Amino acid sequence: MGSEEKCGVLHGKYELGRILGHGTFAKVYHARNLQTNKSVAMKVVGKEKVIRVGMMEQVKREISVMKMVHHPNIVELHEVMASKTKIYFAMEFVRGGELFAKIAKGRLREEPARNYFQQLISAIDFCHSRGVYHRDLKPENLLLDEEGNLKVTDFGLSAFSDHVSQDGLLHTTCGTPAYVAPEVIGKKGYDGAKADIWSCGVILYVLLAGFLPFQDENIMSMYRKIYRGDFKCPPWFSPEARKLITKMLDPNPSTRISIAKIMDSPWFKKSMPRCLSTKEEPEFGKGEETKTLNAFHIISLSEGFDLSPLFEEKKRVEKGELRFATTRPASSVISKIEEVAKTKNFSVKKSDSCVRLQGQESGRKGKLGIAADIFAVTPSFLVVEVKKSSGDTLEYNQFCSKELRPALKDIEWTSTSGNSTLA
Secondary structure, three states, rough: OOOOHHHHHHHEEHHHHHHHHOOOOOOEEEEEOOOOEEEEEEEEHHHHHHHOOOOHHHHHHHHHHHHHOOOOOOOOEEEEEEOOOEEEEEEEEEOOOOOHHHHHHHHHOOHHHHHHHHHHHHHHHHHHHHOOOOOOHHHHHEOOOOOEEEEEEEOOOOOEEHHOOOOOOEEOOOHHHHHHHHHHHHOEOHHHHHHHHHHHHHHHHOOOOOOOOOOOOOOHHHHHHHHHHHOOOOOOOHHHHHHHHHOOOOOOOOOOOOHHHHHHHOHOOOOOOOHHHHHHHOOOOOHHHHHHOOOOHHHHOOOOOOOOOOHHHHHHHHHHHEEEOOOHHHHHHHHHHHHHHHHHHEEEEOOOEEEEEEEOOOOOOOOEEEEEEEEEEEEEEEEEEEEEOOOHHHHHHHHHHHHHHEEEEEEEOOOOOEEEOOO
């Protein structure tokens, strides 16, 4: 335990309590936010160990995934702090324990199993729409809150779709053997979405059966069963459940059922909870979450403890920075900025991910220079940062408010509640 943990209080803000669990790289503690008196789960990751085994990218990915994905069925990341030796994740504390513990007492009836499965699919569909794949779905990573709502956790192994190689497939074998799709074990490359669907199929089977579909003392025999999709449904499975599970546990990923078809299947639709069918898509990319998206590389380098100044709105405004999210391609963003530049007689230099504008007329502090950088969070979700590179701040601010903001309004991403991400 580091000195920060020994004293029991992190950064004067969180009081650490009992240990809730630990893995290879992380320990999770119960902690209390002293300012709000609310419980959080504090995940503590040792930097040195993570760097030594080359896992820093994975940790950064976990942070960016969790900051990006806001959904009622996904564990929320509140904030990230760092010391010289450790990274601290303050996460939503989910009180109800693992879904696994429920199944350990015996299989579930079809109705509650369907309810959990609908929440799982809702969360995974949301991740996939953001280009994020979990890759380690299993009951241990599914938690329940006090109301019995499902929460997906542990995105340590998740992959963005920009980790896909040229053949369009992922090539890292990971996950837990009994829940892993045959193409992942086969190391031939795989589609992250299809692999998650297989794992969801195994989870649904376990919920309804109380045991695993592919079981064998000998791991090679178990792998052979997985490759062949060799499993039997118990007699108490309804015909619709049997049909759906068989389509999800199709060993051929190209013919395996899609999430859209799962959601359209008779078994899934039998009793749709109102909250799933009518709830607006959760807010995402709003306010603070968007601000932090491209600051994660700083975490591995950070020697200070409090990372919040890096993300504060006030400092950005003082520096004359503008940031917004968009689901349009980078080319659309660049052409929009070019249009504005033409009307104001700026010269333009551009690449695939940045635009540089240079004013032709001299202002109070020379010619106004503006830099716009485009960061791909996922291939279909971009964050654009605009900064003043030279000239007068007041002139820059006037240009942003009168010209640039109005021009970008129609390509800027807004959450379903209509909240703008322009900051």
